[in-house]
Amino acid sequence: MNSHTKILWTDQLSVKVGSIDDQHKRIFDVINNFIHEETLEIRSLRFAELLSLLTDYSLEHFRDEELYMKEHGFPGIKEHRAAHKHYIKKVAYFNHLYDDINPTKPEDVSDFLKEWWVNHIMQMDMDYKKFVENNNNGKQS
Numbered sequence: 001m002n003s004h005t006k007i008l009w010t011d012q013l014s015v016k017v018g019s020i021d022d023q024h025k026r027i028f029d030v031i032n033n034f035i036h037e038e039t040l041e042i043r044s045l046r047f048a049e050l051l052s053l054l055t056d057y058s059l060e061h062f063r064d065e066e067l068y069m070k071e072h073g074f075p076g077i078k079e080h081r082a083a084h085k086h087y088i089k090k091v092a093y094f095n096h097l098y099d100d101i102n103p104t105k106p107e108d109v110s111d112f113l114k115e116w117w118v119n120h121i122m123q124m125d126m127d128y129k130k131f132v133e134n135n136n137n138g139k140q141s
Helices: 018-036 045-071 077-099 106-135
Strands: none
Touching: 018 045, 018 106, 045 077, 045 106, 077 106
């Protein structure tokens, strides 16, 4: 994915759960801040703020999403949690490198984020969406 191309929300990314879709949209907004701020310096306060915001918001989202999956008896929750943990470790690594001699570049962060979130939603999140639809005759909470 191109570092300067914003990540756009489409109906194709919707899991049809308003609160989860809203969280996904908010995460996309944070990612787009990385992309929009072309002058974002590697060790700037703004870069650190965006990484921190992304980490905090992702943790909140993952907690809510996993609770939703648990409430609906989604059998793939273990694998889904593992993907969430891998993501958190990767973003923590970006945070760790903030003061390193070779810090992560903002465009590398935005590329990872865009690819990870779109792939995660289109693959893993759609799995629990389909499971809930199939087990609730199309009705979701």
